[in-house]
Every structure is written in structure tokens, then in C-alpha cells.
Amino acid sequence: xxxxxxxxxxxxxxxxxxxxxxxxxxxxxxxxxxxxxxxxxxxxxxxxxxxxxxxxxxxxxxxxxxxxxxxxxxxxxxxxxxxxxxxxxxxxxxxxxxxxxxxxxxxxxxxxxxxxxxxxxxxxxxxxxxxxxxxxxxxxxxxxxxxxxxxxxxxxxxxxxxxxxxxxxxxxxxxxxxxxxxxxxxxxxxxxxxxxxxxxxxxxxxxxxxxxxxxxxxxxxxxxxxxxxxxxxxxxxxxxxxxxxxxxxxxxxxxxxxxxxxxxxxxxxxxxxxxxxxxxxxxxxxxxxxxxxxxxxxxxxxxxxxxxxxxxxxxxxxxxxxxxxxxxxxxxxxxxxxxxxxxxxxxxxxxxxxxxxxxxxxxxxxxxxxxxxxxxxxxxxxxxxxxxxxxxxxxxxxxxxxxxxxxxxxxxxxxxxxxxxxxxxxxxxxxxxxxxxxxxxxxxxxxxxx
Numbered sequence: 519x520x521x522x523x524x525x526x527x528x529x530x531x532x533x534x535x536x537x538x539x540x541x542x543x544x545x546x547x548x549x550x551x552x553x554x555x556x557x558x559x560x561x562x563x564x565x566x567x568x569x570x571x572x573x574x575x576x577x578x579x580x581x582x583x584x585x586x587x588x589x590x591x592x593x594x595x596x597x598x599x600x601x602x603x604x605x606x607x608x609x610x611x612x613x614x615x616x617x618x619x620x621x622x623x624x625x626x627x628x629x630x631x632x633x634x635x636x637x638x639x640x641x642x643x644x645x646x647x648x649x650x651x652x653x654x655x656x657x658x659x660x661x662x663x664x665x666x667x668x669x670x671x672x673x674x675x676x677x678x679x680x681x682x683x684x685x686x687x688x689x690x691x692x693x694x695x696x697x698x699x700x701x702x703x704x705x706x707x708x709x710x711x712x713x714x715x716x717x718x719x720x721x722x723x724x725x726x727x728x729x730x731x732x733x734x735x736x737x738x739x740x741x742x743x744x745x746x747x748x749x750x751x752x753x754x755x756x757x758x759x760x761x762x763x764x765x766x767x768x769x770x771x772x773x774x775x776x777x778x779x780x781x782x783x784x785x786x787x788x789x790x791x792x793x794x795x796x797x798x799x800x801x802x803x804x805x806x807x808x809x810x811x812x813x814x815x816x817x818x819x820x821x822x823x824x825x826x827x828x829x830x831x832x833x834x835x836x837x838x839x840x841x842x843x844x845x846x847x848x849x850x851x852x853x854x855x856x857x858x859x860x861x862x863x864x865x866x867x868x869x870x871x872x873x874x875x876x877x878x879x880x881x882x883x884x885x886x887x888x889x890x891x892x893x894x895x896x897x898x899x900x901x902x903x904x905x906x907x908x909x910x911x912x913x914x915x916x917x918x919x920x921x922x923x924x925x926x927x928x929x930x931x932x933x934x935x936x937x938x939x940x941x942x943x944x945x946x947x948x949x950x951x952x953x954x955x956x957x958x959x960x961x962x963x964x965x966x967x968x
Contacts, residue, residue, distance in 0.1 A: 639952070642943030642959030643908050648936050649888040649929050655876040658808040662828075662871045664799025665859055666774060673767045675790045676704035678783055688785055693778045695798060702795055704768035713761040720754040727751040776800045779869060799869065804862045806838065806873050809853030814877055818843050818856060826860055829872045836860050836867075838875060886921055887930045893942040894920070894928050905934060906941040906948055908956050913941060915950035
């Protein structure tokens with residue numbers, strides 16, 4: 519670092535440094551203080567500054583150094599007085615400026631502060647531990663649905679008379695229903711009239727057939743006529759039963775206790791047979807379906823419990839139980855369907871929520887060590903890894919072999935022993951062999967099984 523206030527006056531010949539003469543004195547004094555000028559010569563006395571040395575003296579020195587063999591320059595060092603320091607008088611085109619510039623810079627550097635020693639970085643350390651009991655988990659995402667979910671529709675067409683708990687009010691999403699309750703009803707007017715006519719025809723045809731049987735005994739009618747009357751009686755009876763069944767189909771009852779998820783029609787709307795009018799589900803028990811590859815499906819069995827996390831409830835873990843494991847993979851995805859049930863006694867889980875299930879993987883090999891992921895350092899090519907171990911206040915670099923990364927932890931196979939102190943926070947601020955100040959670091963849930 520160069521300090522201007524410690525510089526000494528320097529006498530400079532204009533003919534040497536400025537080719538333009540007196541009009542360029544300002545340039546000579548670039549960033550410097552012009553002390554005086556010798557009236558009888560083209561010389562000035564300046565206090566050199568770093569800017570002067572950098573923009574004027576040093577470029578001239580480099581130019582003249584290249585032509586040193588032909589330079590007739592001479593330099594004479596002259597003591598002026600105790601306060602003004604050294605006097606450099608440049609005669610004609612005299613001097614080896616490389617040496618002179620070095621002296622000028624040396625003089626202007628007087629009083630520079632010595633470099634300070636770097637502070638010992640504060641780092642957080644953890645104790646390397648065996649990876650026993652740490653099991654990697656493969657996470658699969660799915661969507662929750664009611665365990666028993668059903669769409670309800672009329673089997674006949676007609677105008678909806680009611681589709682709610684009472685006249686004038688339709689069902690709303692989230693309404694609860696009881697098993698066997700009437701959920702929707704079609705206008706029965708036309709069916710009722712058709713049933714009355716069918717009942718009259720059936721009764722008349724039955725009576726006519728009964729009289730014909732008596733007449734047959736007296737040979738009043740032929741067997742062929744009796745058979746025709748019997749066929750007519752049976753057809754009328756069948757027609758009556760069909761209309762009675764249609765009247766029964768004009769009413770939809772809840773097949774189970776549950777919750778209304780969707781309403782597909784409203785009162786006074788004419789609907790076709792098969793059109794979904796209501797969707798209900800038993801939400802006391804939810805289910806989740808995920809696709810699992812063949813590498814994992816062999817580890818799953820019905821009745822096995824798996825942890826589930828729901829994005830709507832961060833921090834909470836729900837227990838899921840496998841109810842089905844697919845026997846064959848899907849042709850398109852080559853994944854096996856796994857159905858997982860989860861209890862929902864208070865109804866906080868709802869259909870459509872995203873859920874993540876953790877399927878356990880393989881345990882780390884015996885003898886492996888685990889440290890936080892933040893402790894891992896990678897080379898520029900990303901192929902080799904290392905850690906910094908704290909030993910007696912010194913950071914020591916260790917090459918390690920990485921086996922696996924489990925959540926926020928690294929499983930190390932070689933290069934590290936259990937019990938060693940590893941820099942987990944601030945490793946990027948340290949170098950191999952650097953003195954450090956350590957503090958214990960305890961990351962939350964570092965060794966908690968997923």
C-alpha cells in the first residue's frame with residue numbers, strides 16, 4: 519500500500535519525462551505536488567504519488583528499459599537536506615529508469631502498514647457416528663381418496679324432484695349422510711299414472727284368464743284361446759312389475775354413511791339414465807395408491823405399516839397400512855400398484871390432498887460412517903469428495919468415499935472413523951492445515967430415522 523504523505527521530493531527533468539516541454543508540467547505533476555521549478559533548467563521538483571509512478575514514471579521506465587543499450591542517460595543522486603530526502607536529477611536523457619522507479623516506489627511506500635494475520639475462522643463440528651440403524655427411504659407421491667367412494671345415478675330418466683335433505687335445499691359438498699337416507703328423488707307423476715294403468719290391465723287380463731279356464735272345462739273355448747289369454751295375462755303382469763321397479767329406481771338412497779363430495783345435478787333438472795347426480799365417500803378411512811418399481815415391491819406386503827406425510831399438515835406423520843400389493847406391473851409404466859390405507863377419525867384428511875409415503879430401502883453396509891451433508895466438499899469435477907476434520911485446532915483434509923446420501927446425511931465408506939470431529943458448518947471457509955476455532959454443532963433430527 520502506498521501512502522502519499524510519506525513521499526519525498528523528487529527532481530525530474532522535463533526533457534526526459536515530458537516530450538512536450540513546459541506546457542506539460544501539469545502532466546508531470548499528475549496526482550503529485552509540484553514543490554518548485556528551477557528557472558534555469560527544464561527541471562521541476564515534485565512529491566511523487568502512486569498515480570504519478572503508475573501513469574508516468576513506470577510506463578517510461580518500461581519503454582526505456584527496452585532501449586537501455588542506446589540510452590546515454592545518466593543519473594546522479596544528490597542529497598538536498600534532511601527533510602527533503604533524495605534528489606534525483608535527470609540530465610539530458612540520462613538514467614536507467616528501472617532502478618530509479620524502484621527507488622521512487624520504495625520511497626513512496628514508506629510508512630505502509632504491515633499485513634495483519636488472518637483471524638481463525640469459527641466453525642461448527644459434529645462427531646462422526648456409525649451409520650447403523652440409518653435406513654434410506656424411497657419417497658412416492660400420491661393423492662388421497664376416500665377408501666369407499668361411489669358415484670350415484672338414476673337408472674331411468676326424469677325430472678329431479680328433490681336432491682337434498684329437504685325440499686328447497688340441495689346437498690352441498692361436505693354434507694354428511696346416513697346409510698339408507700333418501701338422497702334424491704325423481705318426479706313420480708308419470709310413473710304413477712303408468713303404474714295405475716298397468717295395474718288395471720294386469721287385473722283385467724288375470725280375471726279374463728281365470729274365466730277362460732272355467733270355460734275350458736266345459737269345452738266352450740279351445741286350448742289355443744286359453745293359451746293366448748295366459749300369455750296376455752303374463753305380459754300385463756310383467757309390464758306392471760317393470761313400472762313398479764321404475765318407481766323404485768326414481769329414488770336414490772345412501773348405500774353407506776359418508777360425506778357428499780360432489781353434486782352433479784340440481785332440483786328441477788331433467789337427467790338421463792346413468793348421469794351422475796351425487797358422489798359420496800366414507801372419509802373415516804382414506805386410501806392412497808402409488809406405483810412401485812420391481813426393485814421395491816418385493817419388500818412390501820399387506821398389513822405392513824408405512825409413514826405418510828401430508829403437505830397440508832407439515833411436521834405431522836400419519837401411519838399408513840398396506841391393504842393391497844399388485845400382482846402384476848402396469849404395461850405402460852412397469853410399476854406395481856400399491857394401495858395404502860390411513861385412518862381419518864376426525865376428518866382432517868380430505869380427498870385430493872397430496873401425500874408422500876416413505877418406503878424403506880436397504881440399510882448402509884457395516885462399518886460405514888454418517889456425517890451431515892453440509893460437511894461434504896467436492897472437487898471441481900465433482901468426482902472426488904473430501905471432509906475437513908478438526909484435530910487440535912487445525913483443519914485437516916480427508917479424502918472419503920461416499921456410499922449414499924440419506925435425507926440430510928452422507929454415508930461414508932472409507933477415509934473417516936467414528937468419533938472424529940468433522941467440520942459441518944464453515945467448511946468452505948477453511949483450508950487444509952489452517953488454524954480454526956471450533957464449536958459443537960447439533961443439527962436437528964440428524965440421526966432420526968425417516
